[in-house]
Amino acid sequence: MAETRRLYDEDAYLLEFEAAIVERRVHENRPAVVLEATAFYPESGGQPRDKGTLDGVEVLEVVDLDGVLLHVLASELPMGTVRGRIDGALRSDHRQQHTGQHVLSQAFWELLKGETLSFHMGPEISTLEIGLKSISDADCDRVEDRANTVVREDREVKTTLVPDDRIGEVPLRRPPKKQGLLRVVEVDGFDYSACGGTHVRRTGEIGLIKLGATEKIRGNLRFDFLCGGRALRDYRAKDRAARRLAASFSCAPGDMSAQVEKLAAEHRALKKRARGLGERLAAFESEEIVRAAGGRVVAGVLDDRTPEEARALALAVVKRGELAVAYGAAGExxxxxxxxxxxxxxxxxxxxxxxxxxxxxxxxxxxxxxxELVMAGSARLREAVDAAAAWLRENA
Ligand SMILES: [Zn+2]
Incomplete structure (x- = not known):
C-alpha cells in the first residue's frame, strides 16, 4: 500500500483538509480509515498524536504502520471524501514544545557539550535526557538564558529535504536515524536537526522556555521543561501559590524559605518538648494505673492517645509494678x-x-x-486487645 501523504510535513499550521478514504479497516476492534493524505500527526519521535475529527467523527488514535497512517475512529465512516479538522490549540502547544526542545537541546550542546539522548512530550510536562553527569544552578540558568535569547531573536525555522548522500554537508546536532530523503529542521543558523515533527515558523512563537526539576537517570540527567503557554500557566499557578503562602506568613514571597525553615525548627523543638512532657505525664498516670490494677494484666483501647503515647504509658506501667500490659491505639x-x-x-x-x-x-x-503489632484500620483493635489480654492472664 502507498505511504500516506503527510500534509503536516508541508504545513504544520494546516488545521482543515479534505481527503479521500482509500481503505476502511478494523484496528483492535475499532473502525479505522486510511486516507490518501492527512494533516493528523501520529504519535512518533517523542511527540504525541493530534486530536480532531473526520466528518465530525472523533479520531481516537493515529497509528503509523510503515508509512501508512491509520485513523482509529469513534464510529464508522463510509467510503468517500472526508473533511478533517485538527484540534488547533493542541497542535499549537505541540509546535511550541517541540521547537522549544530543538532550541534547548542546541543550547545544552553549545554551552556544556550536553548531548540530547531522548525527548518525551507529555500532556503536562516534557522531558529531555541530556548526557551530563551533573549541572550547577548557574549552568542551568546559562542554558535557559541562551535558549530564551534565541526565542527573542525570532529566528526563522526552516524545513528542507536533503538526500542522505548530501547530509554530511549539514551540521546536524545528532546523526540521522533514517535513510533516504531526510527532513532537516533548521533554527536559522543555530540548530540543524533531522526531524519529522511539527514546528513553529519563527522562534518568537515558542514563548518562554523554562527548565524544571532535574532527575538522575541511567547515569545522565533528565530535565523537565515547559514552553510557551505551558510555561505561563505554570508561572501563574506557582505565583498564586507563592503569594498565598507569603500572605499566610505575613512576609514577602522571597522571605518564605527562611520562614518555613524557622517554622520547621520550632516544630521540631515543640515535638521534643511534647515527648518529654508526655513521658513525665505517663510516669504520674502509671502510678494511678498500677494502684487500680485488679490483677497482673492491664488492658484497654486508649482512644485519646497516639501509638507513641500508648507505648510510653505501657513502659511506665511495667516499670512501676509487676504487670503485663496490652494497649491499643489508633494512628494514621x-x-x-x-x-x-x-x-x-x-x-x-x-x-x-x-x-x-x-x-x-x-x-x-x-x-x-x-x-508492637499493627493492623489495617482501628475497628478491630478491641478484639485484638481482648485476645492478647486473655493470653496474658493465662501465661504472664
Ligand atoms: Zn522536531
Whole structure:
C-alpha cells in the first residue's frame, strides 16, 4: 500500500483538509480509515498524536504502520471524501514544545557539550535526557538564558529535504536515524536537526522556555521543561501559590524559605518538648494505673492517645509494678497493639503474635518483653486487645 501523504510535513499550521478514504479497516476492534493524505500527526519521535475529527467523527488514535497512517475512529465512516479538522490549540502547544526542545537541546550542546539522548512530550510536562553527569544552578540558568535569547531573536525555522548522500554537508546536532530523503529542521543558523515533527515558523512563537526539576537517570540527567503557554500557566499557578503562602506568613514571597525553615525548627523543638512532657505525664498516670490494677494484666483501647503515647504509658506501667500490659491505639489509618511486661515476669511476648494474628491480621514483632503489632484500620483493635489480654492472664 502507498505511504500516506503527510500534509503536516508541508504545513504544520494546516488545521482543515479534505481527503479521500482509500481503505476502511478494523484496528483492535475499532473502525479505522486510511486516507490518501492527512494533516493528523501520529504519535512518533517523542511527540504525541493530534486530536480532531473526520466528518465530525472523533479520531481516537493515529497509528503509523510503515508509512501508512491509520485513523482509529469513534464510529464508522463510509467510503468517500472526508473533511478533517485538527484540534488547533493542541497542535499549537505541540509546535511550541517541540521547537522549544530543538532550541534547548542546541543550547545544552553549545554551552556544556550536553548531548540530547531522548525527548518525551507529555500532556503536562516534557522531558529531555541530556548526557551530563551533573549541572550547577548557574549552568542551568546559562542554558535557559541562551535558549530564551534565541526565542527573542525570532529566528526563522526552516524545513528542507536533503538526500542522505548530501547530509554530511549539514551540521546536524545528532546523526540521522533514517535513510533516504531526510527532513532537516533548521533554527536559522543555530540548530540543524533531522526531524519529522511539527514546528513553529519563527522562534518568537515558542514563548518562554523554562527548565524544571532535574532527575538522575541511567547515569545522565533528565530535565523537565515547559514552553510557551505551558510555561505561563505554570508561572501563574506557582505565583498564586507563592503569594498565598507569603500572605499566610505575613512576609514577602522571597522571605518564605527562611520562614518555613524557622517554622520547621520550632516544630521540631515543640515535638521534643511534647515527648518529654508526655513521658513525665505517663510516669504520674502509671502510678494511678498500677494502684487500680485488679490483677497482673492491664488492658484497654486508649482512644485519646497516639501509638507513641500508648507505648510510653505501657513502659511506665511495667516499670512501676509487676504487670503485663496490652494497649491499643489508633494512628494514621492503622491500629497499633502495644504489648509489654515487667522484667521480673517470664512470659515471652513474641508467642503472642500468632495468638493475636489468629483473631485479626497483624504485622510486626519485637522482643520477649515488648511487642508492637499493627493492623489495617482501628475497628478491630478491641478484639485484638481482648485476645492478647486473655493470653496474658493465662501465661504472664
Ligand atoms: Zn522536531
Amino acid at each position: 489509618g492503622q491500629g497499633h497493639l502495644i504489648l509489654a511486661r515487667s522484667g521480673s515476669l517470664k512470659a515471652d511476648l513474641r508467642q503472642l503474635v500468632p495468638v493475636v494474628a489468629a483473631v485479626v491480621p497483624v504485622k510486626g514483632g519485637g522482643g520477649p518483653s515488648l511487642v
